[in-house]
Amino acid sequence: MRVLLGVTGGIAAYKVATIVRRLMQDGHTVQVVPTPGSLNFVGRTTWEALSGRPAPSEIFESAPGVEHIRLSQLADIVLVAPATADFLSQLAHGEARDLLGNILLATAAPIVVAPAMHTGMWQNAATKSNLKTLRDRGVHVIEPAVGQLAGEDVGVGRLPEPDHIVDALYAAAKGEKIPTTVDGDHCWGDLEGVRFLISAGGTREPIDPVRFIGNRSSGHQGFALAEAARERGALVTVVAANVFLPLGENISRVDVETSVGLAREMREVAPDADVVIMAAAVADFRPVTVSANKIKKSDDGRLTLEMEQTEDILHSLVKARRPGQTILGFGAETGDENADVLEHGMEKARQKGADLLIVNPVGEGIGFGDVSSRIMILDGKGQQVAAAEGEKMTLAHAILDAVVELRTKGGKKKGSKVRGWVGGAR
Numbered sequence: 341m342r343v344l345l346g347v348t349g350g351i352a353a354y355k356v357a358t359i360v361r362r363l364m365q366d367g368h369t370v371q372v373v374p375t376p377g378s379l380n381f382v383g384r385t386t387w388e389a390l391s392g393r394p395a396p397s398e399i400f401e402s403a404p405g406v407e408h409i410r411l412s413q414l415a416d417i418v419l420v421a422p423a424t425a426d427f428l429s430q431l432a433h434g435e436a437r438d439l440l441g442n443i444l445l446a447t448a449a450p451i452v453v454a455p456a457m458h459t460g461m462w463q464n465a466a467t468k469s470n471l472k473t474l475r476d477r478g479v480h481v482i483e484p485a486v487g488q489l490a491g492e493d494v495g496v497g498r499l500p501e502p503d504h505i506v507d508a509l510y511a512a513a514k515g516e517k518i519p520t521t522v523d524g525d526h527c528w529g530d531l532e533g534v535r536f537l538i539s540a541g542g543t544r545e546p547i548d549p550v551r552f553i554g555n556r557s558s559g560h561q562g563f564a565l566a567e568a569a570r571e572r573g574a575l576v577t578v579v580a581a582n583v584f585l586p587l588g589e590n591i592s593r594v595d596v597e598t599s600v601g602l603a604r605e606m607r608e609v610a611p612d613a614d615v616v617i618m619a620a621a622v623a624d625f626r627p628v629t630v631s632a633n634k635i636k637k638s639d640d641g642r643l644t645l646e647m648e649q650t651e652d653i654l655h656s657l658v659k660a661r662r663p664g665q666t667i668l669g670f671g672a673e674t675g676d677e678n679a680d681v682l683e684h685g686m687e688k689a690r691q692k693g694a695d696l697l698i699v700n701p702v703g704e705g706i707g708f709g710d711v712s713s714r715i716m717i718l719d720g721k722g723q724q725v726a727a728a729e730g731e732k733m734t735l736a737h738a739i740l741d742a743v744v745e746l747r748t749k750g751g752k753k754k755g756s757k758v759r760g761w762v763g764g765a766r
């Protein structure tokens with residue numbers, strides 16, 4: 341395999357020498373392309389000596405050969421390690437500042453990046469958004485490890501061990517999922533190893549072969565929760581009801597259409613889950629019979645459908661809950677003449693028996709799709725413990741903060757304050 345190995349300017353660049361060694365030992369050809377800045381950390385001679393070939397950095401070094409195009413076409417796979425926050429930003433924005441940037445714009449080969457940076461930079465909203473863009477484009481991201489950083493700080497952002505990176509590269513080359521932990525080298529996260537089961541989207545209940553009763557749920561919030569949980573180290577399974585969105589890597593996805601299908605899949609996986617989140621909008625009613633043929637217009641200009649109530653999946657999951665399992669429900673509310681959104685939400689929280697109920701106002705233009713929203717987080721007694729506002733990813737992290745708080749010692753303390761929550765505890 342011909343591996344094009346980009347090295348960007350981080351202190352962890354020294355570890356990449358071991359990666360070149362291992363790839364060469366495994367019989368691969370390695371073309372190192374260091375960025376000019378990275379040469380402050382490891383010099384060109386090291387790369388050339390280890391790989392046995394020139395290690396160019398600048399686009400103008402060999403203009404006659406149109407080096408960036410040649411190299412981009414030669415690569416079977418591209419690995420960038422360490423990938424700095426600045427480099428991820430360049431890649432996300434399609435910038436081509438140096439030879440590596442040009443190659444990455446031109447190549448059709450799979451791209452694997454191994455980010456390494458200070459925790460603050462890793463957790464910065466700009467970096468998160470750049471990573472999301474890259475993941476959505478199919479770039480494979482090897483999650484950084486937790487440990488000693490460049491200075492005295494300890495946290496997430498360390499370049500994982502070279503063997504882990506090489507294993508992940510081989511997995512990506514075969515089109516497999518990238519392993520998240522190797523030999524106890526744990527990836528970041530306060531949800532490390534916690535098994536999440538998340539439903540997303542909206543069910544469709546067939547009327548006849550071409551028609552169905554559906555709802556406006558897009559699946560954005562459920563998918564954001566899945567990706568945020570994964571980012572924090574969880575093992576995530578998503579049951580997606582009619583969601584037409586890509587899902588980040590290393591998340592298992594099961595697609596369903598109807599409430600019956602959703603109930604079946606949730607029941608199947610729930611016994612093994614530590615946290616179950618019912619973010620899907622489930623139809624409350626479905627036609628009693630599904631016509632085998634397309635229903636024709638009638639002479640009297642009317643159609644009457646007999647409907648029956650569907651299973652309340654959240655209720656069934658709560659009834660079957662095993663000790664230690666945390667269950668979350670959503671309450672999409674509009675408010676009416678009897679009660680406002682929060683009052684309806686409080687009532688629902690008390691009825692549903694879930695540990696947390698996420699109340700979100702919905703309606704024309706609010707709550708659905710990839711838009712900024714507002715949520716209130718209630719406990720099982722209907723007490724508001726927090727509220728948050730923002731993009732779906734921001735809300736997802738606020739919800740996960742609540743899960744972490746609930747699952748850690750003292751988390752169920754009344755009135756405890758949770759990091760990042762707008763509004764705080766009541």
Ligand code: CTP
Pocket residue numbers: 599618619620621622623624650651652653654655668669670671672673
């Ligand atoms: N839910 C479910 N099964 C159903 C209906 C809803 O599991 N058949 C779950 C949803 O996934 C959500 C929660 O119950 O987590 C609340 O859903 P919502 O539609 O807001 O409330 P309903 O229980 O349907 O009550 P109502 O429509 O009367 O407000």
